[in-house]
Amino acid sequence: MNPILDVRNVSKSFTLHNIDGRNVTALDNVSFAVAPGEHVALAGMSGAGKSTLLRVLYRTYTAASGSIDLTLSSGGVVDLTKLSDREVVALRGRELGYVSQFLRAQPRRAVIDLVARAGVSRGMSRDEAREAAAISLQRLNIAESLWDMHTAVLSGGEKQRVNIAAGLISPPRILLLDEPVSALDPENRERAIDLIADLSTAGVAVLAVFHDLDAIARLASRVIRMARGSIVEDGPTADILPHLQPAEVQV
Ligand SMILES: Nc1ncnc2c1ncn2[C@@H]1O[C@H](COP(=O)(O)OP(=O)(O)O)[C@@H](O)[C@H]1O
Ligand SMILES: [Mg+2]
Numbered sequence: 001m002n003p004i005l006d007v008r009n010v011s012k013s014f015t016l017h018n019i020d021g022r023n024v025t026a027l028d029n030v031s032f033a034v035a036p037g038e039h040v041a042l043a044g045m046s047g048a049g050k051s052t053l054l055r056v057l058y059r060t061y062t063a064a065s066g067s068i069d070l071t072l073s074s075g076g077v078v079d080l081t082k083l084s085d086r087e088v089v090a091l092r093g094r095e096l097g098y099v100s101q102f103l104r105a106q107p108r109r110a111v112i113d114l115v116a117r118a119g120v121s122r123g124m125s126r127d128e129a130r131e132a133a134a135i136s137l138q139r140l141n142i143a144e145s146l147w148d149m150h151t152a153v154l155s156g157g158e159k160q161r162v163n164i165a166a167g168l169i170s171p172p173r174i175l176l177l178d179e180p181v182s183a184l185d186p187e188n189r190e191r192a193i194d195l196i197a198d199l200s201t202a203g204v205a206v207l208a209v210f211h212d213l214d215a216i217a218r219l220a221s222r223v224i225r226m227a228r229g230s231i232v233e234d235g236p237t238a239d240i241l242p243h244l245q246p247a248e249v250q251v
Contacts, residue, residue, distance in 0.1 A: 002071060003033035004174050004205050005057070010066030010081075012056055012229075026052040028229040030066070034174065037203040041216040041237070043248045044226035050209045053226070054176045057207070058098040059088045070096065073173060093121045099167030101179040103159040107152035111162055112137065114151060118166040129169065136165035139195055141188055156183045164192050171199055177208035181215065193218060213249055217241060 012027040026049045034040055042050045055061045057068060059080055068080040072095055080088065092098075106114055112133050119129030137147060140161040146154065151162060160183045167175065181192045196219055199206055210216050216223060216237060223240040225233040225248065233240055 001035055003069075004036045004071050005034040005207070006067075006069040007032050007057070008067045008069075010053075010056060010063045010068060012052055012061060012064050025229050027056065027063070030226075030229070030231055032224055032231060032234055034205050034207055036071075036173065037200055037205055038222065039200050039206045039220045040208070040222045040224060041220035042207065042209045042224050042226060043216065043240075043244055044232075045245075045247050047228075048226040048248075049229040050226055051178055052229075054098065054178050054207065054209065058092070058096065058176055059083070059085075060098075070174070093118070093172060094123060095172050095174070097167055097172040097175045099163060099175065099177050099180050101160065101182050103151060103154075103163040108150050110148050111142065111151055111154070112147040115162065115165045115169055119169040122170040122172065124170050132169050133165065136169055136195070137162070139191060140165050141191055157185060157188060160184060161188060161192065164195065168195055168199070171202065171204045173203070174205040174207070175199065177206060177210075179209050179211055182211045189215075210249065213241060213244065213246075216249065 008031050010027055010030045013023050013025045016022045016024060030053060042053065044050055052061065056063050063081050066081065069077050070080055071077050112130065115133035115136060116129040119132050120126060124132065142158060142161055146158065151159060154162065164180055181189045184192060193215055196206065208219065220237050222235065223237050224231055225240060225244070
């Protein structure tokens with residue numbers, strides 16, 4: 001099967017203007033592909049380049065070199081490194097999604113509106129989106145009494161769950177997750193993991209950084225291990241998980 005995402009020789013460095021203009025290589029010649037519906041975990045020590053890779057794929061950062069081919073639902077293929085910002089914005093949501101650890105600041109919006117708007121931006125009708133938002137919020141254990149509150153009043157864990165609900169409503173064909181369940185207590189973490197696991201039945205490809213080995217074991221069939229901006233191992237979860245150091249799955 002053709003990959004949905006084909007990353008070739010991607011590099012990215014940052015210039016630290018505050019420290020004598022020193023250059024930090026965050027990604028060094030990274031290549032891998034993701035099949036439709038495949039769930040891949042990114043592991044590696046803090047600073048290995050995991051978040052930078054997800055941001056380069058979502059085009060929050062631009063790659064310095066390399067190509068990132070994304071196969072669209074139409075069957076066409078685009079190189080994300082070559083698109084204009086406007087073209088990238090048009091692809092986000094429907095074709096490519098990103099969920100970070102933090103809720104994007106929309107403090108004065110009601111919880112259910114925030115989630116439903118994400119659905120509308122992916123082509124759902126208003127009614128469909130509201131219904132789907134209610135189902136997701138219920139599954140993520142957000143009390144109905146909170147649905148009409150502003151997101152600013154939520155606790156950190158509640159914000160993170162609302163963020164997941166918004167990211168997973170009418171999910172795109174490939175979803176990038178950066179520590180999506182890091183702030184959750186065990187019960188709510190289970191609920192969020194169940195919801196993410198369901199994505200594979202729905203054929204959604206996932207590339208994710210998780211906080212813990214247990215989440216990787218349950219959600220990923222393959223692990224890519226990074227160190228100092230490079231991929232050092234890429235294989236089935238069962239082969240790689242046993243030798244991961246605890247520090248390689250921490251934030
Ligand atoms: N916006 C940025 N400006 C400067 N350096 C950055 C920036 N983002 C990441 N880096 C650097 O790139 C390297 C990889 O960081 P990151 O991708 O956040 O790692 P990880 O998510 O694996 O912990 C680190 O050395 C980090 O300091
Ligand atoms: Mg990170």
